[in-house]
Amino acid sequence: MPSQSFIPPVTTNHSTVPRTSTYSRVPLDTRQTQPSEPNRPLPQEIICQFFLEIVKKWSPELVLSEFERLFINPTNLTGSEIQQALKEIILSKQEVEYKNTLKRSIYILLNNWxxxxKYKPAHELIELLSNSSTSHKIVFPIVKTVKAWLSNFINSEDYQELKLFVSKYDNREKDHWKNRYTSYLLAPQYANSKNLPEQRQAAQGLAKQLQEQFKFDLAMYTAHSESAGFNYKRTQNPTALGDEALRLIKKVVAKRGPFSYANLANIFVQQTQELCYKEFKQSLLKYLGFYLDNQGLVETLKTQLGKKFEVLYPSSNKEVLNNSLLLKTCNRVIEYLTTERDGEPGAMFVSLASQGNPLTLAILILKILLISPSTRTHLEVCMAKLIQHYESYCQEECQWVINFLEISKIILTIYMENVRYNLVNMENVKIDDRPVVDGDSYRIFSQIEWGK
Structure with missing residues (x-):
């Protein structure tokens, strides 16, 4: 008979959760509508294929010029094949088709640049769109339609999402605190299956690029910050926590052995594979509360989460746990800990993050991801909602939110990426079992785990 509750280990267990990529690519829908006539490409495909070809061969200046001639300042659209293709879309009065063609063309260029x-042409492309209303006088009725549709696009949410891609490189907005978390803000775009494949690919690729950069910068900083020859200008702290970042990393890395979060997660997964769903929820509650420092807080969390678990998918209580049910449950727990489905910050998030327990909250989130790595995408969407909710606040007003975001990034990088952080006692004194390892006698060393 399978165990009915999570039983923490009492002896050293060397097994760990298999390390997987923390960045699971979202399946993209690459299906294309078949042309109405055999061997005749659709107008949208003619235009997008054109930009796909020239962006790889031409200079950015020439590509931008072609984009402007077609979408920003067209003539009567009677010349080239791509002009004829756009004219066909307009004459058929398909504004949605026009918008999708425009978006696909833009994201093709951004993906490549x-x-x-090549950040400069990407920024110039956005400038070109934003200044489109001041372009020269409209003469032909068909061009007037293009201008009206372009104006609708500029005033839509699609354009705001587009601007997010270059905001990271826009000096006018770089000082806003939310721009530190662009990788999270991109998540709703690549997680939304209704978005164009090119848009999802662009969002996914840029988010991954930013995550990789943070991972590298953090590893370099921890490796060199305590060395005698540390050069601040060459190796800056990538976090917003100052010296507290090093103390935090030491504290987290010190928790190794049989009670490491990875080992606990592995044991939990093994013990709950054949449980019915109701028993799994009870075991999950114990797992989340185990090995947290503040026992009073643990009891409060158990009470709050316990009430939510009672009404969580009750029709499945007698079913044997499966991967789909595990993913759905972990997604809901992430929402309980961050933002509820209406986009508002949840009560547990506000309580933990604002009252001095952001590390506890980050650890709870980590424990969920260790048993369900696929939940990472949903977490990033929830993080984006939190950032969007607080973005109108100045940095001083929401410093507690920023602290949580920074701590979470560090925790997830340490445990969910292919860089192993090691704590070494430089004074050759035996490391004891203290929950906090601090002081100048300890140094952090990092190394890439290839193949992880």
């Missing part, structure tokens, strides 16, 4: 580290 940003990931090729």
């Amino acid at each position: 940003i990931f090729g580290r």
